[in-house]
Amino acid sequence: MKESYSLVFNIKRHDPEAHKSWMQTYRIEAGRILRFTDVLRKINKELDPTLAWNSSCEHAQCGSCSVVINGKPMLACELLVENAVVYFGTTTFTIEPISVAPVLRDLVVDLEKAYDRVHRIRPFIIQPSKNPNQGQEYRISPRRMEGYLDATRCINCFCCATACISSHKGFLGPNAVMASVVRIMDPREDATEDRLKQLYSEEGVYRCHTSKACSHVCPKHIDVAHFVGLAKERDFT
Amino acid sequence: MQKKFKLSSTIQCDVLIIGAGGAGLRCAAHILEKRPGTHIIAVTKVSHPQKSHTSTAQGGLAAVDPKDAVDRPIYHMFDTWKGSDCMADQDVVQKIVDAAWEEIVWLENRGMHFTRDEEGRLSKRTFGGHTVRFGEASAFRAVFEADRTGKGIMDNVWGEALKGGVAFLDQTLLTELLIRNDRCVGAVLFMEKTGEFVAVSAKATVLATGGCGQVFRVTTNCRQNTGDAHAVALQAGLPLIDMEAVQFHPTGIVGPGILASETLRSVGGILRNKELDPFMARYAPKMKELAPRDLVARAIETEIREGRGILNPDHNIEHIWIDLRHLSDYVHEVQIPEVSGFFKQFMNLDPRTQLCPVRPSNHYQMGGIPTNAFGEVQRSPDTVIFGLYAAGECGCSSFHGFNRLGTNSILELITMGRFVGERVVLSMDEAAEGLPADAGDKTFSRFAGYLENKKEENIDQIREDMRRMMTENVGVFRAEEGLNTAIHALTVSAERVRGAALRCRSLQMNQELVQRWEIDNLLSVSMVIAQGALRRRESRGGHARVDFPQRRDEFNAHTLACMTEFGKIQFASRPVDMSIFEAKGDNYEKFGLIERKY
Numbered sequence: 001m002k003e004s005y006s007l008v009f010n011i012k013r014h015d016p017e018a019h020k021s022w023m024q025t026y027r028i029e030a031g032r033i034l035r036f037t038d039v040l041r042k043i044n045k046e047l048d049p050t051l052a053w054n055s056s057c058e059h060a061q062c063g064s065c066s067v068v069i070n071g072k073p074m075l076a077c078e079l080l081v082e083n084a085v086v087y088f089g090t091t092t093f094t095i096e097p098i099s100v101a102p103v104l105r106d107l108v109v110d111l112e113k114a115y116d117r118v119h120r121i122r123p124f125i126i127q128p129s130k131n132p133n134q135g136q137e138y139r140i141s142p143r144r145m146e147g148y149l150d151a152t153r154c155i156n157c158f159c160c161a162t163a164c165i166s167s168h169k170g171f172l173g174p175n176a177v178m179a180s181v182v183r184i185m186d187p188r189e190d191a192t193e194d195r196l197k198q199l200y201s202e203e204g205v206y207r208c209h210t211s212k213a214c215s216h217v218c219p220k221h222i223d224v225a226h227f228v229g230l231a232k233e234r235d236f237t
Numbered sequence: 238m239q240k241k242f243k244l245s246s247t248i249q250c251d252v253l254i255i256g257a258g259g260a261g262l263r264c265a266a267h268i269l270e271k272r273p274g275t276h277i278i279a280v281t282k283v284s285h286p287q288k289s290h291t292s293t294a295q296g297g298l299a300a301v302d303p304k305d306a307v308d309r310p311i312y313h314m315f316d317t318w319k320g321s322d323c324m325a326d327q328d329v330v331q332k333i334v335d336a337a338w339e340e341i342v343w344l345e346n347r348g349m350h351f352t353r354d355e356e357g358r359l360s361k362r363t364f365g366g367h368t369v370r371f372g373e374a375s376a377f378r379a380v381f382e383a384d385r386t387g388k389g390i391m392d393n394v395w396g397e398a399l400k401g402g403v404a405f406l407d408q409t410l411l412t413e414l415l416i417r418n419d420r421c422v423g424a425v426l427f428m429e430k431t432g433e434f435v436a437v438s439a440k441a442t443v444l445a446t447g448g449c450g451q452v453f454r455v456t457t458n459c460r461q462n463t464g465d466a467h468a469v470a471l472q473a474g475l476p477l478i479d480m481e482a483v484q485f486h487p488t489g490i491v492g493p494g495i496l497a498s499e500t501l502r503s504v505g506g507i508l509r510n511k512e513l514d515p516f517m518a519r520y521a522p523k524m525k526e527l528a529p530r531d532l533v534a535r536a537i538e539t540e541i542r543e544g545r546g547i548l549n550p551d552h553n554i555e556h557i558w559i560d561l562r563h564l565s566d567y568v569h570e571v572q573i574p575e576v577s578g579f580f581k582q583f584m585n586l587d588p589r590t591q592l593c594p595v596r597p598s599n600h601y602q603m604g605g606i607p608t609n610a611f612g613e614v615q616r617s618p619d620t621v622i623f624g625l626y627a628a629g630e631c632g633c634s635s636f637h638g639f640n641r642l643g644t645n646s647i648l649e650l651i652t653m654g655r656f657v658g659e660r661v662v663l664s665m666d667e668a669a670e671g672l673p674a675d676a677g678d679k680t681f682s683r684f685a686g687y688l689e690n691k692k693e694e695n696i697d698q699i700r701e702d703m704r705r706m707m708t709e710n711v712g713v714f715r716a717e718e719g720l721n722t723a724i725h726a727l728t729v730s731a732e733r734v735r736g737a738a739l740r741c742r743s744l745q746m747n748q749e750l751v752q753r754w755e756i757d758n759l760l761s762v763s764m765v766i767a768q769g770a771l772r773r774r775e776s777r778g779g780h781a782r783v784d785f786p787q788r789r790d791e792f793n794a795h796t797l798a799c800m801t802e803f804g805k806i807q808f809a810s811r812p813v814d815m816s817i818f819e820a821k822g823d824n825y826e827k828f829g830l831i832e833r834k835y
Binding site: 003004016030031032033034035038041044045048049050052053054055056057058060061062077078080083105110111112115119122123124126128131135136137138139141149152153155156188 | 350389
C-alpha cells in the first residue's frame with residue numbers, strides 16, 4: 001500500500017472578468033486517504049490561492065462540492081485519493097465544474113440557477129390533505145413511507161442532472177422529478193393532479209431516455225431512475 | 238490610494254434575515270404564516286439555503302410529547318438545567334421546553350419525514366442526559382428522521398420559506414450592521430457572485446448565521462462556520478456572551494471531523510492508545526467508555542498530551558483508536574451501520590478488522606450574541622437593540638448554559654426561530670428608518686485594505702497555525718499559561734495577517750478575498766474565547782481549567798465581552814435567570830445550584 005501519491009490535477013479554470021477559460025495543471029503530492037477537497041485545499045495553500053472551488057459540510061450531506069472528475073460527476077469531499085487512483089486506474093485527474101449551471105469562477109457554479117428546476121416543482125406540500133387528527137401529527141405507516149423514503153435522502157448535489165443525457169434540453173431533471181414524486185406519494189399532499197400535470201408536460205418525465213445514468217452516479221446510492229420510472233408509469237402505490 | 242467602492246444599490250424590505258439555516262427560515266416561515274406578503278430577504282453565505290449546517294445534524298430533536306404517559310416538560314427542563322452546569326437561563330428553558338412539541342407538530346404537518354412506529358406515530362429514542370423523574374431513568378424524548386434529522390428540518394423550513402415568497406440572496410456576506418441610537422435599521426452586504434456591495438434597509442434584522450467551529454483545527458462544523466455575525470456584532474460595539482463555553486465531542490473522526498457517535502461506545506467499542514492499552518479504565522474505573530462526554534474527551538486529550546497518541550500522517554494530527562473489531566457482525570450491520578460506514582467512506586478502513594482513529598473535536602458554541610427570551614439582541618442585561626434579533630447557534634438566550642445536551646440544539650434553533658418571528662410580526666406596523674449616510678464606509682475601507690495590501694504572507698498557513706494553536710491551548714483543557722500563550726499568538730497572527738497581499742484582486746467570486754475576511758472574524762472570535770476562558774477561573778460544563786478544576790459560585794454569571802479594538806476586551810456580566818427556582822413551585826429545589834453528576 002502506497003502512503004502517498006504524486007498526482008496531476010488538470011483543472012478547468014474560468015476567469016469571469018477576463019471572460020477566459022483554460023485548463024491548468026497542478027502537480028501535487030497527497031496522502032492516500034486525503035479527500036479531493038483536502039487536495040484542493042492543499043493546492044490553495046501550497047500552489048495557488050486563487051483556485052476557486054465549492055464545499056460546505058465536507059461529509060457528503062450537503063451536496064455543494066459536486067465536480068466532474070474524469071468525466072464522472074462526484075462529490076469531491078468523499079473521494080479518497082487512493083480510491084480515485086484505483087477507480088480510474090490513473091494518478092492524473094481532469095476536474096471540471098458540473099454542467100447544469102453557469103460557471104462563476106473555476107469550479108464554482110451558480111447553484112441557484114441549477115436549483116431553479118427544483119424550485120419549479122415546488123419542494124413543499126402545495127395543498128395539505130385533511131388531517132383527521134387536527135392539531136396533531138398525521139398517522140403514516142412505515143410501510144407506506146417505505147415506497148418513497150429513499151428518495152427523501154436526496155441532497156440536490158446535481159450529480160444526476162449533470163450525468164443525465166436529457167438534462168440540457170428543457171427536462172426538469174432527475175432530482176427535481178424525484179422530489180415531486182415524493183410529494184405525490186406522501187399522503188399529506190393533496191395537489192397530486194397539479195404535480196402530475198407538470199410531470200407529464202413538455203419539461204416532464206417523457207424527456208427521460210432511461211439511460212439510468214442518474215442512478216449510476218448518485219453519491220447517496222438512490223435509485224433515482226426507479227422514481228422517474230414510477231412517474232412514467234403513473235404507479236405510485 | 239484607496240480603491241473607490243460604492244454601494245451598488247439600496248434595497249428596502251420588511252425583514253432581513255441573515256443566515257438561511259434552520260433558525261432563520263423557521264423565523265421566515267412563521268412571519269409569512271401570520272402576515273402573508275411580508276417582504277423578507279434571506280441571506281446565506283453558502284451556495285443555497287439547503288447547504289446550511291443545519292442539514293448535518295444527525296441524532297434527533299428533544300420534545301416532550303403531551304401524549305406520553307411518563308415524560309413531563311419539568312423533567313426536560315431539569316435535564317437541560319443540570320446539563321448546563323447551572324448556567325442556562327430558566328425563563329428560556331421553560332419557554333423552549335413548553336413550546337417544543339408544537340414545533341414537532343408544525344414540522345410534521347408541513348411534510349417532515351419523521352421516523353415512525355408501527356402505528357404510524359412518531360418514533361422516539363433516548364439520548365445522553367435526557368431522563369424522566371429527575372434522573373431516575375432514561376427518557377424516550379427525541380423524535381428523529383433516521384440519521385438525518387437536521388436535513389429533514391432544513392428541507393422543510395426551506396420549502397415553507399420558498400412557498401411563502403422569501404427572496405433569497407445566496408453566497409452573500411454580512412459585513413456591517415447599521416445601528417443608530419440603539420436601533421438597528423439594516424445592514425451592509427457583500428454579494429460574492431457579482432462582487433457588489435448593497436445596503437438593505439429593514440424594519441427588523443435577524444442574525445442566524447450559525448457557529449464558529451472553524452476556530453479549531455478539528456471541528457464537526459461546516460467550512461463556512463467562521464463566526465461572521467459574531468465578529469460583525471463586535472465591530473458594531475455589541476457584546477458577545479459566554480464565548481468560552483465551547484463543546485468538544487470526544488470522538489470525531491480524524492479528517493472530515495464527522496462525529497463517531499456515542500453509540501459506538503455504548504455497543505462496546507473500546508478506546509485504546511498507542512500501546513493499545515484500554516485507557517478508560519484508568520480514568521473512570523466503573524463507567525469506562527460510557528462516562529460522560531466531557532470526561533471521555535479529557536481522558537483522550539490526556540493520553541495524547543502524554544505521548545500516547547498516534548499521529549495520522551495524512552491529516553497530520555494526533556488521535557487515539559476506537560476498537561470495534563471484537564463486535565459481532567450483527568452489531569456492525571444492524572446497530573452501527575452508518576457510523577461504521579463513515580470509517581469506510583472517509584478513512585478506507587474496515588472497522589471489523591481494523592482500528593479506527595478518533596479524537597476530541599470541536600462541536601458546538603454555547604455562547605454567542607446575547608439575547609433575551611424573545612431573541613432580541615441585548616447591549617447590556619437591561620437594554621436591547623430595537624429591530625435586531627438573533628437565533629440559532631449564533632445567538633445565545635442561554636438555553637444551553639455551559640454545556641448543551643444532545644438533541645437540544647436543533648430544538649433551540651427551531652423554537653427560537655419561531656419566537657423571533659413572533660416578535661418581528663409585532664413590529665411590522667412601525668415605519669422603517671432611513672439608513673445612515675456613512676452606510677458601507679467601514680466595509681469599504683476593510684475590503685479596500687484587503688485588496689491593496691502588498692506583504693507576502695501565506696494566509697492559509699496563518700489560518701492553519703491559528704486553528705492548531707487554539708486547539709492546543711483553548712480546547713478541551715485550558716490553563717493560565719496556555720491561555721496567555723494563545724492571546725499572545727493571536728495578537729501576532731493578527732499582525733501578520735494585517736498587511737497580507739492577495740493574489741486574486743477581483744471582487745467577483747473571489748474565494749481568497751472571502752477567506753481573508755473570514756480570518757479577521759476567526760481571530761476576533763478566538764480572542765474573545767481565549768480571554769473569556771482566562772478570566773473564568775473555574776471549571777464548568779465545556780470549560781475545563783486544569784488549574785481551577787472545580788465549579789465556583791462566584792462565577793455563577795454569564796460573561797459579556799465587548800471588543801471594538803482587537804485584543805482590548807471590556808468585560809461585564811449578566812445574571813443567570815433562576816425564575817423556576819424562585820417561583821417555589823413543585824420540585825423547585827431541583828433548579829437550585831445542583832451538582833452536575835451522572
